[in-house]
Amino acid sequence: MQRAGVTSQFEIRIDEKTYVGADGSRLTAIRDFVLDVAQESMTVLMGPSGCGKTTLLRIVAGLDDRFVGKVNVPEGARIGVMFQEPRLLPWRTVRQNIELVAAPDFSAEDLEWLAQAVGIADMLPRYPQELSLGLARRVALARAFATKPDLLLLDEPFVSLDERTADRLRRLLLEVWSARPTTAILVTHNAREAILLADQLVLLAPRPTHVVTVETIAVPQAERDPQAIEAIHVDLLERYPANFSGR
Numbered sequence: 001m002q003r004a005g006v007t008s009q010f011e012i013r014i015d016e017k018t019y020v021g022a023d024g025s026r027l028t029a030i031r032d033f034v035l036d037v038a039q040e041s042m043t044v045l046m047g048p049s050g051c052g053k054t055t056l057l058r059i060v061a062g063l064d065d066r067f068v069g070k071v072n073v074p075e076g077a078r079i080g081v082m083f084q085e086p087r088l089l090p091w092r093t094v095r096q097n098i099e100l101v102a103a104p105d106f107s108a109e110d111l112e113w114l115a116q117a118v119g120i121a122d123m124l125p126r127y128p129q130e131l132s133l134g135l136a137r138r139v140a141l142a143r144a145f146a147t148k149p150d151l152l153l154l155d156e157p158f159v160s161l162d163e164r165t166a167d168r169l170r171r172l173l174l175e176v177w178s179a180r181p182t183t184a185i186l187v188t189h190n191a192r193e194a195i196l197l198a199d200q201l202v203l204l205a206p207r208p209t210h211v212v213t214v215e216t217i218a219v220p221q222a223e224r225d226p227q228a229i230e231a232i233h234v235d236l237l238e239r240y241p242a243n244f245s246g247r
């Protein structure tokens with residue numbers, strides 16, 4: 001893998017990512033994947049379960065360098081990650097979990113603003129085991145933003161939540177991200193979630209995954225009420241039935 005210097009956008013080129021099993025069998029997760037991500041955009045990758053979305057994010061995050069290709073990330077760029085599970089340290093308070101990964105210039109005022117923004121100000125002295133899953137996800141979201149990332153990666157961050165809680169957190173993500181924009185890549189298999197959040201919606205093929213198409217969502221995010229989301233969904237379903245069927 002190569003990592004390049006400063007660029008105006010984040011460039012992902014993965015020629016091939018293959019896993020080799022203990023028995024020597026080979027499973028290709030990604031092939032011929034090409035994507036340019038504009039700065040301060042919300043790019044959403046949508047694909048079927050098992051297509052390689054998490055593998056892709058791990059490569060972009062630098063957690064997996066066993067692939068053929070190139071990921072261009074500006075030198076010194078900070079990367080924040082929000083995983084499917086909150087992954088909070090149980091022996092540290094909420095405050096300590098956030099401060100542990102915070103950027104060097106993250107101040108007490110930053111923490112206060114962020115805690116208020118995601119609705120966890122009263123939770124800062126508590127431990128993770130005292131939190132519901134929804135609150136834990138809020139803490140994980142705050143922790144990701146506390147890194148002051150140049151690139152924010154979100155791996156199906158609202159999976160396994162009930163729809164009401166998930167929708168609140170999706171809109172909360174948009175509020176925090178709009179207040180302090182950063183380049184973000186989010187993966188999901190939920191079509192309506194993708195339509196709500198995306199500036200650019202990237203449809204992925206089944207494994208070995210690659211880009212099927214990139215759709216720009218022209219409707220401003222603030223105007224994407226349920227009716228607007230459904231209208232966009234119907235349009236995309238007509239044009240890409242294989243990617244939206246049953247979603």
